[in-house]
Amino acid sequence: MTPITVTNATKLSAAIRRIAPSRTNAMTDHAIALRAAGRDIISLSVGEPDFPTPDHVKAAAKAALDANETRYTAVAGTAALREAAALHFHRDLGIATPPSQVIVSAGGKQAIFHALMVTLDPGDEVLIPAPWWVSYPEIARFAGATVVPMHTEAAGGFRIMPEQLEAAIGPRTRWLMLNSPGNPTGAVYSAADLAALANVLRRHPHVLVLSDDIYAPLRYTPGDHATMAVVAPDLAGPDETGRVLTVSGVSKSHAMTGFRIGVATGPAWLIAAMGKLQSHNSGNPCSIAQAAAVAAFNGPQAFLLDWRDRFRARRDRVVAAINAIPGLSTPVPDGAFYCMIDATPLMGRFGDDEALVMHLLDHGVAVVAASAFGGRDGFRISFAADETKLDTAIARIAGAFA
Structure with missing residues (x-):
């Protein structure tokens, strides 16, 4: 041979x-x-x-170590953390979701990576408002997709407009990436802004929405935080009609960047696909970090x-x-x-x-x-x-x- x-x-x-x-x-x-x-x-x-990092969060991590919680957990996260994350989505973002439609990842970045990897094929397009978080376009390109920038200006609050979104959508458009409050601009979309974008999206049922709400606690404008799953619940159904994925976590809100815990909720078909990929990619997130995140979500928020x-x-x-x-x-x-x-x-x-x-x-x-x-x-x-x-x-x- x-x-x-x-x-x-x-x-x-x-x-x-x-x-x-x-x-x-x-x-x-x-x-x-x-x-x-x-x-x-x-x-x-x-x-x-x-x-x-808050003392009660560090105490929870230490207690998990002392209790020898150092084994594999379920790939999508412990039951305790998925329940705590569901509480967070409902209490802090207004999204009523069951724990079964929550996935825990090694940081919000991994959740975004998995969501795009399980839905994109070469030639698909991803719409990304610019300036953008540096990883959005690179993840899309890694998956073989084409990045379609939607340029924004300071005068418009660095927000995309409905007519701009309409013009950018094509037959191969697969995702619209929304980050509010946004990195790197601090842009915030109001409920009215999102409702106007949702009216466009209703005409294009092939377009998914990734709502990155990791900075939701750091909003300086009056009123409550707005997110697409709440503003347009008809786009965020739990079954095959659902097309909104909401990503959050504890890194920015609770000063836990090194713990590497992100959480995401969305339709069951998408969460299942992300879990399938995660089972081969990393398996479960760190068990000790998960215990700390439970304390972050369930503990004091004042x-x-x-x-x-x-x-x-x-x-x-x-x-x-x-x-x-x-x-x-x-x-x-x-x-x-x-x-x-x-x-x-x-x-x-x-x-x-x-x-x-x-x-x-x-x-x-x-x-x-x-x-x-x-x-x-x-x-x-x-x-x-x-x-x-x-x-x-x-x-x-x-x-x-x-």
Whole structure:
């Protein structure tokens, strides 16, 4: 039998060659490496709360360890966490869902990855408002789909309009990605905004909606948080007619980014398919992290209001300081903890926003170029840092452009 000769062992798959590394993670890793080398770097590139994980959550994780809860769990998550997540969806987002239609994943990112992987074929299209979270287009491309950007502007609150959605939908459109409050812009869709988009979607029953509500507790505008499954329940049925997947978690709300727990709810057919893939991909999420997430969802929630007020104060502080720097401007974000900063007047000096953010890194501040999010001529900063760091970082930014 003639042996098979491998001529290029380093050849990578077409799927992995279609995507780029996360530029937010890359900048964060770069800042960590520079700090390890002795540089004084303030990182405003990472999207995670600087508050400590609540004590009752840490206590639940320790108790799970002491009880030897270190074995495999059900692939879709423990019964306790699926019940707690169902409570969260109902109490905090208004979505009445049974635990059987909840799946727990290793972070919200894995839930999104699984949802797209089980529904997309080569040639399908995914509509993504831009600026976007960096992983949305890369996940779609990995699945073989075509990304259809829907560009938004600061003047419109970085929200897509119904007529824009209508024009973007084609016969191969499979998903519309919605993130409210949004990363990187802080965009928030009101119930009226979502109702107008739902009217368009009703004319196109082949289009699924992914509603990423991970930043729902960090909404600074009046009124309750709005989500598509509540605004348009006819699109979010539990059976084959349902086409809305809602993703949430504990990372941003409860300062638990390292625990890697996301939760999603949607129609039974989609949750089952995601669980099927997860059974081969990772199996169950970490058992200890699941116990901690149960405590996060079932425990006290009042502290979230205090955290939101502190983030709002930081937002106002940063927006005022940035808008006082010649050449920079930013709108007031309605949610999350990011500012998308326009630096168009400075582009003649730097050429592109990647050169601009490297210039800021030389001055001791790590931020992420707008082009990483499908934008241009600017950068995103996170104001999830204490006031002293924020003030020092803004002063360094002002000095870098002086």
